[in-house]
Amino acid sequence: MTATVRNVFRDPFKQMLFELGAGYYARKLATGPEADLRREFVQSLQLPPSGNGHGTLRVLDVGCGPGHVARELAQSGHEVTAVDRSRSLLRIARRLARRERSGVQFHLSSTDQLPFPDASFDCCYATGVIYWVENLTATLREMVRVTRPGGLVASLDPHASMSIARVLAYARENSMNSRDSRKLVAWATVAKCNRRFEEGHLWQLLTDAGLESLTLEQRLGGMVWFSRGTVPARVRDGDISDVRTEPGVAFAERG
Numbered sequence: 272m273t274a275t276v277r278n279v280f281r282d283p284f285k286q287m288l289f290e291l292g293a294g295y296y297a298r299k300l301a302t303g304p305e306a307d308l309r310r311e312f313v314q315s316l317q318l319p320p321s322g323n324g325h326g327t328l329r330v331l332d333v334g335c336g337p338g339h340v341a342r343e344l345a346q347s348g349h350e351v352t353a354v355d356r357s358r359s360l361l362r363i364a365r366r367l368a369r370r371e372r373s374g375v376q377f378h379l380s381s382t383d384q385l386p387f388p389d390a391s392f393d394c395c396y397a398t399g400v401i402y403w404v405e406n407l408t409a410t411l412r413e414m415v416r417v418t419r420p421g422g423l424v425a426s427l428d429p430h431a432s433m434s435i436a437r438v439l440a441y442a443r444e445n446s447m448n449s450r451d452s453r454k455l456v457a458w459a460t461v462a463k464c465n466r467r468f469e470e471g472h473l474w475q476l477l478t479d480a481g482l483e484s485l486t487l488e489q490r491l492g493g494m495v496w497f498s499r500g501t502v503p504a505r506v507r508d509g510d511i512s513d514v515r516t517e518p519g520v521a522f523a524e525r526g
């Protein structure tokens with residue numbers, strides 16, 4: 272099979288994997304090292320909790336899957352919207368959100384054509400998604416487009432060093448049980464089939480998408496990237512249309 276033919280089939284194949292494996296993914300991501308890592312990721316965003324003098328933030332979860340991260344953010348009082356193209360995963364996400372009386376708004380959408388006007392959100396993130404999507408440049412550009420100037424765009428993805436040998440060593444060093452180490456092995460396996468990022472590559476992608484003030488941090492023994500950047504002010508007819516602010520300051524000021 273030629274590379275072009277393979278590429279035509281890759282995306283529908285990936286989509287089918289998530290439809291057929293929706294229950295497995297919902298369970299896999301609910302507990303264990305990947306769930307812990309996502310909680311760490313949410314904390315790393317340093318979003319002020321709503322109330323106590325802080326306004327409510329409009330947050331977008333891109334490729335939300337079962338919505339575990341979106342529901343957690345909604346618990347801190349933020350207005351969370353979440354998109355995914357898997358109907359099965361969205362069905363699970365909606366059911367879990369109803370059960371928790373969470374106010375997350377779910378939408379069926381591809382990551383590279385988000386159904387929102389420009390600058391609709393204060394923060395937009397994707398956990399374990401950018402390394403999966405076929406059209407990652409368009410996805411990152413969309414994330415930047417729908418985030419307001421001064422807002423935050425963040426992503427969680429495998430580092431180039433993630434491998435089965437490395438995750439097994441990490442699991443041993445951290446005395447993980449066999450179920451948790453199997454989850455990490457499964458992640459390393461799909462990362463190998465999709466993408467793992469060298470620092471320069473990720474930096475370039477985020478810069479090309481239009482982000483500035485980038486921060487790239489390694490977690491999970493160096494095998495995972497937490498990356499984030501700020502959306503710059505947009506220039507219209509030579510004028511600055513919005514004053515750029517650091518995310519922390521901008522978030523604190525929204526009423």
Ligand SMILES: C[S@@+](CC[C@H](N)C(=O)[O-])C[C@H]1O[C@@H](n2cnc3c(N)ncnc32)[C@H](O)[C@@H]1O
Pocket residue numbers: 289296300309333334335336337338339340354355356357360380381382383397398399400403404405
């Ligand atoms: C590994 S799961 C991560 C789910 C969730 N972000 C989490 O961390 O729990 C990847 C998700 O990305 C979604 N996805 C992959 N490609 C997509 C695309 N092009 N458009 C929308 N969603 C996509 C899948 O349906 C799946 O729910």
